[in-house]
Amino acid sequence: MGFPTSDVLAAHGKWMYFSGFADELRERHPELASRVHFNSGGPLLYVKVMLSGESGVALAITRMGTIDALTLITPELGSLPSVWAPGTPREVLVDALAAHATARLAGEPVPSPWRWNQSERSDVTDLADLLAGSGVTVRRVVAGNRWFAYGAPLAPRVGIVEGARGDLVEAELGGGVIVRASLMPRLGWLLHHHAADPSGAWGRIDLGVALWGRSRPTPGLPVTEADVQRIAELIAGGPAKWSEDILHAPVGWSAPPPPFGYHLGDAVLAQLPLLGFRDLGPGDEEVLARSGTYHVLWRAGRDRNLSKPELERLNGVAAAAGSDRPKRLILVTDGRLSKPAAAFADQARAFVFHADPETGRLEAANPLAREAMPPWDDPRKHDPEPW
Structure with missing residues (x-):
């Protein structure tokens, strides 16, 4: 007797998942137990909480483009489903399905946080x-x-x-x-x-x-x-x-590249204040910008990644630049950071930005700096389409 194929094993795994899901739903929410229906015969496996007639709130695994998603489907026409990652704990999805079904049975809005x-x-x-x-x-x-x-x-x-x-x-x-x-x-x-x-x-x-x-x-x-x-x-x-x-x-x-190049200090002062660095002023030969909080330094390194020891040294220079208290480091470079250097920058609460050699545009080089960047997406790109 041959070993079951991968397709057979996958189908059996899905059947076991939904069978267990239905059992857990009845156990965690006994008030809904009589309404729970497991469509065990396929071809689409799902667990539904029946509301009235054939309508209900169901959980299924659906294919959306190239992605399989755990999908909570409601009976309202024209509504988008609630989708969850495949690794979502089963008890979370059980409670989500129960919350949506209970609200509809009571004629009430879905409670927070499930409504979101x-x-x-x-x-x-x-x-x-x-x-x-x-x-x-x-x-x-x-x-x-x-x-x-x-x-x-x-x-x-x-x-x-x-x-x-x-x-x-x-x-x-x-x-x-x-x-x-x-x-x-x-x-x-x-x-x-x-x-x-x-x-x-x-x-x-x-x-x-x-x-x-x-x-x-x-x-x-x-x-x-x-x-x-x-x-x-x-x-x-x-x-x-x-x-x-x-x-x-x-x-x-x-912005397109400036026709005659750019001044790095001007590029820094044109961008960093828009990110929330509010106490920056024009710098000099030593620093790119003046600040009571930060020491803003330039470091060339286009041909190599900046190492952790070098970043530690620059962070020490920044700290020593403060008179009443240590200053924090803002580093602008045309190079990149090694992973250990990026981790140290986060630990030291230092912001590191990569300056594009052609435009002077600043990009985040460590996770802390990335948090300070503005959104980069078009919010209308993911709008629902008309029914």
Whole structure:
């Protein structure tokens, strides 16, 4: 007798998964047990909680383009499904299916955080709740579950938000203005707005000034200093609350090369303040820019990666440049970082940027610097398509 083929084993594995899913759903939510239906005969395996007639809320594995996604399908016509990564714990999906079914049976809205396709309450789900409660349209919430569906309801596609963008809430205000509040692991809260104009650029809102009337020299607002309620009120208030000194100029990162070259110090001063480095001024032969917080240095290294020992030395130079307290390092280079150097830069809370030799455009060279960068995507790219 031959060993089963891979197709047979895969089919059996899916059958076992959904059989176990149905059993766990009945066990964890006995109030729904009589409504649980396992479509064991295929060809599409799914577990459904029956609502009325043949309608229900179901979980299936669906193919979206080239990706298999765990998909929670609701009975509303024209709605996009909730999608989850294949490695999502089964109990999370069991509770998600139960939350959607229970809400529909009771005629109530799906509770948070499940309404945002998330399994745990967090600062970003709290912000989404506050925005929705004030009448703001919440477009997307990204935290533990970073997968989402977009496109046509009958042929949806899967989008995946990279971890480098942090957790986020994306909301839409009147006039097509989109606001994205991001919660970064190291920098805390960042707030950007995307205006409905031909530039297609994201602008940075200085949360320190907007909320507390004072600017911080470092990008972001630490969670310990943030008030989610006030952030929600700021967003809901719309652009009228964002005066010119709060709203940074749009950050355009795709400018053509200047015809006669560029001055590196000018390039730094044209870009870093837009990222939230607010105390920079013109430098001299020693430093690219003056700052009470940072020591801003240039290091050539196009032909090699900067090593950890070299970055440690430069970080020591930056620290010694402070009079009352050590300064932090901002390093601009035309080279790249080794992995150990990038890890040390994060540990030392140093920002390292690569300067494009032709344009002077700055790119993040370590994860901490990457957190400070503006969004680079078109928020309309993943809009739902009409039913």
